[in-house]
Amino acid sequence: MLAILWQLERTQWWDPERLGAYQLLQLSALLRHAARTAPAQARRLAGFRDLAPGALTAEAFAAIPPMGREAAQAAGEGLRSTAPPAAHGQVGFGSTSGSSGRPMALARSELDVLTGEALLQRANQWFGRDMAWTQAYVGPAGARGEGRRDAWSRALPLGAAHVVDVRRPADEVLARLDAIRPQLLAIWPSLLAELIRLRPVPPEGLREVATYGETVPPGLRALCRERWGVPLRDGYSAEEVGPIAHECPHGRWHVHAEHVLVEVLDAAGRPCAPGETGRVVLSGLHSHAMPMIRMETGDLATPAAPCPCGRGLPALARIDGRVRDLVELADGRRVLPTFDEAALSAAAPGLRRYQLVRLRPGAVEARVVVAAPLAPQERRALAAAFAAGIEPGGASGDSGGGASSGHAPGGASGVPPGGASGLPAGSLAGVTVEVREAAGLETAASGKRLATLG
Numbered sequence: 001m002l003a004i005l006w007q008l009e010r011t012q013w014w015d016p017e018r019l020g021a022y023q024l025l026q027l028s029a030l031l032r033h034a035a036r037t038a039p040a041q042a043r044r045l046a047g048f049r050d051l052a053p054g055a056l057t058a059e060a061f062a063a064i065p066p067m068g069r070e071a072a073q074a075a076g077e078g079l080r081s082t083a084p085p086a087a088h089g090q091v092g093f094g095s096t097s098g099s100s101g102r103p104m105a106l107a108r109s110e111l112d113v114l115t116g117e118a119l120l121q122r123a124n125q126w127f128g129r130d131m132a133w134t135q136a137y138v139g140p141a142g143a144r145g146e147g148r149r150d151a152w153s154r155a156l157p158l159g160a161a162h163v164v165d166v167r168r169p170a171d172e173v174l175a176r177l178d179a180i181r182p183q184l185l186a187i188w189p190s191l192l193a194e195l196i197r198l199r200p201v202p203p204e205g206l207r208e209v210a211t212y213g214e215t216v217p218p219g220l221r222a223l224c225r226e227r228w229g230v231p232l233r234d235g236y237s238a239e240e241v242g243p244i245a246h247e248c249p250h251g252r253w254h255v256h257a258e259h260v261l262v263e264v265l266d267a268a269g270r271p272c273a274p275g276e277t278g279r280v281v282l283s284g285l286h287s288h289a290m291p292m293i294r295m296e297t298g299d300l301a302t303p304a305a306p307c308p309c310g311r312g313l314p315a316l317a318r319i320d321g322r323v324r325d326l327v328e329l330a331d332g333r334r335v336l337p338t339f340d341e342a343a344l345s346a347a348a349p350g351l352r353r354y355q356l357v358r359l360r361p362g363a364v365e366a367r368v369v370v371a372a373p374l375a376p377q378e379r380r381a382l383a384a385a386f387a388a389g390i391e392p393g394g395a396s397g398d399s400g401g402g403a404s405s406g407h408a409p410g411g412a413s414g415v416p417p418g419g420a421s422g423l424p425a426g427s428l429a430g431v432t433v434e435v436r437e438a439a440g441l442e443t444a445a446s447g448k449r450l451a452t453l454g
């Protein structure tokens with residue numbers, strides 16, 4: 001582990017060409033291995049069965065058709081290698097939680113998992129986190145359940161880590177955190193927003209929040225800084241490969257290029273230039289137990305120009321939510337709803353939780369849990385704040401049968417022609433948001449708490 005970490009400290013400064021050459025070398029071996037031992041990929045990768053070591057070209061790799069989520073789910077265990085390299089250690093099996101639709105098979109080797117843990121340590125170092133800090137991890141508790149773990153990672157047994165089940169109601173999560181007194185809190189952004197709204201004072205001793213698992217909504221960083229007085233740092237990961245990218249102190253997300261290849265592709269399948277939004281296609285360089293080669297993630301991202309920090313790791317300016325959460329408008333364009341948490345809190349200080357549900361084309365219901373009944377002006381302001389998050393610049397107010405010209409969100413299909421950004425403000429047709437106060441919200445065990453559209 002320490003040896004891996006030592007290597008990763010050096011390779012982050014490699015120039016992009018050297019990192020790219022290293023990736024091709026790794027992919028070369030992975031492709032040959034996958035073509036020979038992953039039954040569900042044999043046909044797709046047939047041309048690579050006899051690939052000589054290091055013979056892969058960037059052009060040949062880019063010609064491999066990306067595999068969609070549905071195809072990957074349908075392939076099931078056929079995605080796994082029947083002969084994972086012994087040198088990569090034991091293989092752990094599982095499946096993704098699959099918040100919607102069928103879960104996907106998983107298999108990761110010890111080497112793959114350890115590399116992921118080393119990458120988390122590297123990200124900790126980017127922010128100068130003290131390894132003796134106590135960490136609270138609010139997330140799926142897994143088979144081991146809640147409680148204290150010996151350490152953040154197996155190889156560096158310093159600070160303790162405590163697991164809190166994400167399915168607990170927010171007030172219980174807060175009570176747990178008060179007892180644990182973490183310096184570092186790892187949590188989903190939507191749940192963090194709930195906790196901050198529930199109580200403007202952080203758990204005692206908290207120094208930093210690390211978010212993961214969802215797009216950080218606009219305004220949440222400011223809310224976290226203003227009310228809790230601590231910075232928020234974001235990471236991007238997937239169960240199939242572990243850590244993919246982390247924010248650097250310059251506010252860009254650096255891809256962990258020694259571990260994953262992230263391609264951001266436009267609608268025609270070409271790489272996006274800095275500033276263009278496209279879909280994320282992922283390859284896992286240590287994924288020999290279940291070769292991940294050009295897999296569609298369903299996420300959107302925007303590449304950035306090289307980062308001033310000098311790291312050669314590719315930089316992303318934004319990582320936008322999930323393609324399946326896009327709302328299609330009447331004119332065929334799709335938008336990604338992003339709700340300004342600060343604006344929502346300003347509109348209705350008593351707001352605790354919310355969930356959005358499609359009612360009919362052009363109409364969305366915002367189910368809200370509030371501390372006290374909403375005053376009429378709060379209700380209107382809240383509806384406007386939600387509408388602004390669905391339709392930038394074209395917000396319309398609360399209920400009463402307004403224009404219903406938006407198109408309802410469908411399932412997962414395709415990608416917006418020009419990406420989710422760059423929409424001309426104020427030029428879109430109306431979407432009506434109806435605010436309904438609810439006693440509680442349904443939270444699927446494996447689902448996210450926020451913005452469930454469609």
Ligand SMILES: [Zn+2]
Nearest residue numbers: 248250307309
């Ligand atoms: Zn940087």
